[in-house]
Amino acid sequence: MRGKRVVVLGGGDTAMDCNRTAIRHGAESVTCTYRRDESNMPGSRRDYKNSKEEGVEFLFNSQPTEIVGSERVEGVKLVQTRLGAPDARGRRIPEPIPGSEQVVPADAVIIAFGFLPSPPHWFERHHIRLHPSGRVRVSAAHRTPLQTTNPKVFAGGDMVRGADLVVTAVFEGREAAKGILNYLGVG
Amino acid sequence: MADKHLQFLDIPRTDPVKTPLEARVRSFREIYAQYDSQGAAQQAGRCIACGNPFCEWKCPVHNYIPNWLKLIQEGNLFEAAELSHKTNSLPEVCGRICPQDRLCEGACTLNDGLGAVTIGAIEKYITDEALKRGWRPDMSNVQPNGKRVAIVGAGPAGLGCADILVRNGVQPVVFDRYTRIGGLLTFGIPPFKLEKEVIEKRREIMEGMGVEFRLGLDVGSDISFEDLLEEYDAVFLGMGTYTYVKGGFQGEDLPGVQRRGAHQHARQARGRAGRR
Numbered sequence: 001m002r003g004k005r006v007v008v009l010g011g012g013d014t015a016m017d018c019n020r021t022a023i024r025h026g027a028e029s030v031t032c033t034y035r036r037d038e039s040n041m042p043g044s045r046r047d048y049k050n051s052k053e054e055g056v057e058f059l060f061n062s063q064p065t066e067i068v069g070s071e072r073v074e075g076v077k078l079v080q081t082r083l084g085a086p087d088a089r090g091r092r093i094p095e096p097i098p099g100s101e102q103v104v105p106a107d108a109v110i111i112a113f114g115f116l117p118s119p120p121h122w123f124e125r126h127h128i129r130l131h132p133s134g135r136v137r138v139s140a141a142h143r144t145p146l147q148t149t150n151p152k153v154f155a156g157g158d159m160v161r162g163a164d165l166v167v168t169a170v171f172e173g174r175e176a177a178k179g180i181l182n183y184l185g186v187g
Numbered sequence: 188m189a190d191k192h193l194q195f196l197d198i199p200r201t202d203p204v205k206t207p208l209e210a211r212v213r214s215f216r217e218i219y220a221q222y223d224s225q226g227a228a229q230q231a232g233r234c235i236a237c238g239n240p241f242c243e244w245k246c247p248v249h250n251y252i253p254n255w256l257k258l259i260q261e262g263n264l265f266e267a268a269e270l271s272h273k274t275n276s277l278p279e280v281c282g283r284i285c286p287q288d289r290l291c292e293g294a295c296t297l298n299d300g301l302g303a304v305t306i307g308a309i310e311k312y313i314t315d316e317a318l319k320r321g322w323r324p325d326m327s328n329v330q331p332n333g334k335r336v337a338i339v340g341a342g343p344a345g346l347g348c349a350d351i352l353v354r355n356g357v358q359p360v361v362f363d364r365y366t367r368i369g370g371l372l373t374f375g376i377p378p379f380k381l382e383k384e385v386i387e388k389r390r391e392i393m394e395g396m397g398v399e400f401r402l403g404l405d406v407g408s409d410i411s412f413e414d415l416l417e418e419y420d421a422v423f424l425g426m427g428t429y430t431y432v433k434g435g436f437q438g439e440d441l442p443g444v445q446r447r448g449a450h451q452h453a454r455q456a457r458g459r460a461g462r463r
Contacts, residue, residue, distance in 0.1 A: 021377050023212050024212060024379065045288045046287075047380075054211065054212050064434060067434075067438030072443045073438070073442065110444075110446070111445070113432035113434060115429060115430060115431060116428060117428050118428060118429040126416070152416060153416075153421070153422045154424070156344045156348065156424075156425055157344025157425045157426075159428060162428065165247065165285065165286070166280060166372065167246070167247045167248060167285050167290075167343075168247045169347065169425070170276050170343045170347040171347065172344055173276070173343065173344035173345060173346065173347025173349075173350075173423070174347040174351045177347070177349075177350075178351060180336055180352065180421045186334055186357065
């Protein structure tokens with residue numbers, strides 16, 4: 001990273017961590033791009049503020065369409081966006097503005113778009129069923145929350161909810177433990 | 188102070204001191220200093236005990252926030268630590284990295300122009316300081332019941348599960364493929380937000396409570412899941428999410444493009460600490 005022009009793609013907590021790590025590794029510049037506007041950026045406000053203080057530049061309403069370069073990275077092609085109609089979750093969808101592409105030069109690009117479930121292949125053999133998205137199916141039963149489709153197996157955290165906050169993973173681990181205590185008859 | 192309920196009028200919200208910018212950007216240490224006991228008591232005393240603890244409801248684990256703020260204002264550190272651990276297995280972690288601005292502090296009644304109580308910084312203070320002064324979770328009433336539960340993954344979900352089980356007499360045995368506990372707390376979140384020593388300390392505390400860790404073992408290859416099901420009374424899975432979301436555009440695989448996150452940090456950690 002030392003002396004490099006770094007471009008970080010994404011506006012979540014992982015992106016903020018990448019921004020500030022790149023600064024500490026001595027990057028010449030760090031530019032963070034996000035496809036919606038500042039107020040819609042999901043990353044923690046404290047980390048956003050600290051990123052800006054530490055020298056990260058933000059490009060909002062900018063969506064990458066290509067990473068350009070012949071032998072290696074030379075830049076990122078970004079298209080300007082405007083916020084359109086809300087999606088199913090109520091978040092407004094960024095729409096590319098035709099003809100607004102520009103290339104931002106870069107020596108290194110970090111993609112920080114988040115994480116998806118990665119269930120191991122042996123779940124199926126043990127009757128642990130998944131949602132189509134790959135998240136683990138769990139019970140919402142009052143006495144045995146977070147029990148999987150294999151009654152002896154409970155699950156919680158990101159593999160059940162999808163990538164989320166640390167505190168929600170802690171919560172689910174604790175809730176699952178209460179389910180396990182009931183399942184074992186020691187609750 | 189004429190009326191302690193009006194303390195928020197005299198004492199402004201004051202976050203812990205941050206490392207000056209020049210030093211900060213060259214260091215991987217945490218950037219926020221710790222309150223001293225007087226500073227913590229003053230900031231905790233800004234809570235107006237509004238009677239509508241929206242902070243508590245907005246908190247995903249429903250921490251008893253106004254109650255432990257009061258204990259800190261009164262100087263009852265160990266009681267505050269005990270209470271803080273009633274609802275949260277990793278309060279010193281959440282105090283550091285939760286997005287308080289959209290959880291507890293965002294819901295604080297004083298957040299309307301007066302400056303929310305610094306709930307996160309006080310939460311961190313309580314456990315850091317109590318542990319430093321020798322407080323340990325009270326396990327004196329726990330009766331072992333002979334049950335054993337395997338936990339796959341030593342991240343926040345697995346640690347939360349182990350905490351509740353061990354406090355209820357069940358023996359948790361936590362497996363993780365890495366040689367350190369914490370999962371993303373250790374291999375994902377950078378040390379300038381959460382120093383690795385914090386998680387090492389938590390490991391010591393949990394081992395002291397009776398949690399057993401079996402590290403550097405990958406369930407599914409080093410140990411079969413069949414064996415876990417046979418040897419234990421139940422199994423908890425807290426294995427996280429590890430598939431990178433792709434951009435779906437050209438050039439993603441060019442040299443110089445990285446997908447930063449858990450694996451990157453894990454590689455760094457292996458490079459430093461070595462692994463099987």
